[in-house]
Amino acid sequence: MKNRISRRSALALLGASLWVPRSRAATPQPAPLSAQDNADVQRIETYMNGITTLQSRFEQVSGDGGVARGTIWVERPGRMRIVYDPPVPILIVATQGQVYYYDNSLQQVTRTTVDDTPAWFLLRPKISLGGDVTLVRFAREAAVLRATLVETAHPDLGQVTVALSDTPLALRQWTVLDAQRKTVTVTLTDPQFGGALNPNLFYWTDPRPGASAVPG
Numbered sequence: 001m002k003n004r005i006s007r008r009s010a011l012a013l014l015g016a017s018l019w020v021p022r023s024r025a026a027t028p029q030p031a032p033l034s035a036q037d038n039a040d041v042q043r044i045e046t047y048m049n050g051i052t053t054l055q056s057r058f059e060q061v062s063g064d065g066g067v068a069r070g071t072i073w074v075e076r077p078g079r080m081r082i083v084y085d086p087p088v089p090i091l092i093v094a095t096q097g098q099v100y101y102y103d104n105s106l107q108q109v110t111r112t113t114v115d116d117t118p119a120w121f122l123l124r125p126k127i128s129l130g131g132d133v134t135l136v137r138f139a140r141e142a143a144v145l146r147a148t149l150v151e152t153a154h155p156d157l158g159q160v161t162v163a164l165s166d167t168p169l170a171l172r173q174w175t176v177l178d179a180q181r182k183t184v185t186v187t188l189t190d191p192q193f194g195g196a197l198n199p200n201l202f203y204w205t206d207p208r209p210g211a212s213a214v215p216g
Contacts, residue, residue, distance in 0.1 A: 028134045028155040031148075037138050040145055041129050044162075047169040048127040052076055054171075056191035063183040072188075077125040078114065079202040093204045094123060100204045109206060143167065 033041065054074040061067050070084035080094040089104035094114055101110040114123055129135045129147060136159065137148035148161040156179060163173040170193075175185040 026155070028136050028150050028152065030130075030134050031136055031138050033135075033138060037140070040140065041135065041138065041147070043169060044145065044147060044164060045127060045129055047164070048122075048171070051122075051171070051193055053195055053197050054122075054188075054191060054193055055195060055197065056188040058186050058188050060184060060186050062185075073197055073201050074122055075197055075202060076123060078123050080123060081201045093202065095202045095204055098204075100206075102207060104207070107208060109208065137161070144172075145169075 031037075052075070054072070056072055057069065058072050059067065059069050068084055068088045070082060070088070072083075073081045078094065078097065080092070082090075082092040084090045091100075091102045091104070093100045093102075097114050099112050099114055101112075102108070103110075129149065132152050133149045134152045134155070135147055136150055136155075137146075139146040143166050145164050145166055146161055147164075148159055150159045151157060158176060158178040161175045161177075162171070163175075164170060165172050171188065171191065173185065173187045175183055177183050
């Protein structure tokens with residue numbers, strides 16, 4: 001297995017689609033849901049909206065066999081920090097509606113907006129599995145619920161499948177299928193929800209000489 005991951009795979013942890021222009025596509029068809037499915041979808045929405053903070057180790061596996069590990073911190077709404085373990089030289093910080101991607105090996109910073117990534121499913125103020133996103137698939141497996149989501153206006157940009165353990169509900173994994181049909185799966189290995197996080201985690205400080213911090 002590969003220890004290095006590509007820039008695309010790193011940003012895919014957020015579901016970022018930076019290489020595909022947004023064009024209007026055919027309206028996606030919502031998944032047919034039973035009464036029990038609808039009840040579970042409501043449970044997922046309530047649970048996801050109840051997440052205030054998250055800290056976890058993670059393992060990321062891309063479809064080409066690349067594997068990386070690191071630590072993720074989330075404070076909803078809108079703030080996230082992702083630090084990869086060496087030798088992956090990548091730092092990602094989401095704050096004030098922006099996502100900053102820093103590659104230490106290249107001394108290069110890339111910036112986009114949170115709205116341009118399907119990171120909405122964790123970072124948006126109100127999580128809804130309807131409206132501007134469409135639930136296109138819902139599956140109930142042994143002790144696991146899986147919900148596959150696309151942007152209603154731009155389903156061609158890819159999809160995110162969120163996996164939660166059941167009874168009790170807990171976010172455990174998400175898989176991104178991007179517009180090029182490449183997959184990245186992120187598994188949370190020891191998630192901790194609701195704890196206090198250091199606000200300095202969500203300040204963006206450009207590591208390059210002469211750069212300044214952006215408050216979280």
